[in-house]
Amino acid sequence: MIDKIDVEKCTGCGTCIESCSMDVIRFDENQEKAMITYPEDCMTCYSCERDCPEEAIYVGPERVDWVILPW
Numbered sequence: 001m002i003d004k005i006d007v008e009k010c011t012g013c014g015t016c017i018e019s020c021s022m023d024v025i026r027f028d029e030n031q032e033k034a035m036i037t038y039p040e041d042c043m044t045c046y047s048c049e050r051d052c053p054e055e056a057i058y059v060g061p062e063r064v065d066w067v068i069l070p071w
Contacts, residue, residue, distance in 0.1 A: 001039060001040075001042045001044055001059065001060055001062060002024055002025070002036055002039055002042040002044075002048065002049075002057070002058075002059050002060075003058045003059060003060040004036075004057070004058050005025070005033070005034050005035065005036060005056055005057050006056040006057075006058075007031065007033050007056075008056075009054045009055065009056035010033045010034055010054060010056040011053075011054055011056075012027070012031075012032045012033045012034065013053065013054075014027060014034070015051050015052060015053060016034050016048035016051060016052050016057055017034060018051075019047040019048045019050075019051040020047060020048050021043075021045070021047070022038070022041045022042060022043055023037075023038065023041070024036060024037065024038050024039060024041050024042045024048075025037065025048055034056075034057075042059070044059060044060075044061075044062075046059050
């Protein structure tokens with residue numbers, strides 16, 4: 001799941017926002033940087049991490065899937 005966006009490295013180019021099909025990343029108008037808005041929706045596809053030209057995004061290898069037991 002998406003773990004962090006390094007704001008020191010992020011230039012606010014928006015590439016990660018365009019890469020994310022799940023709308024997990026949005027643009028923070030105040031900081032003019034990318035920010036994680038819905039981490040629980042991350043599908044761990046690594047598109048944002050792979051496409052970031054500044055290598056400012058880290059996606060962890062685990063995806064948290066909640067299991068609802070029937071009892």
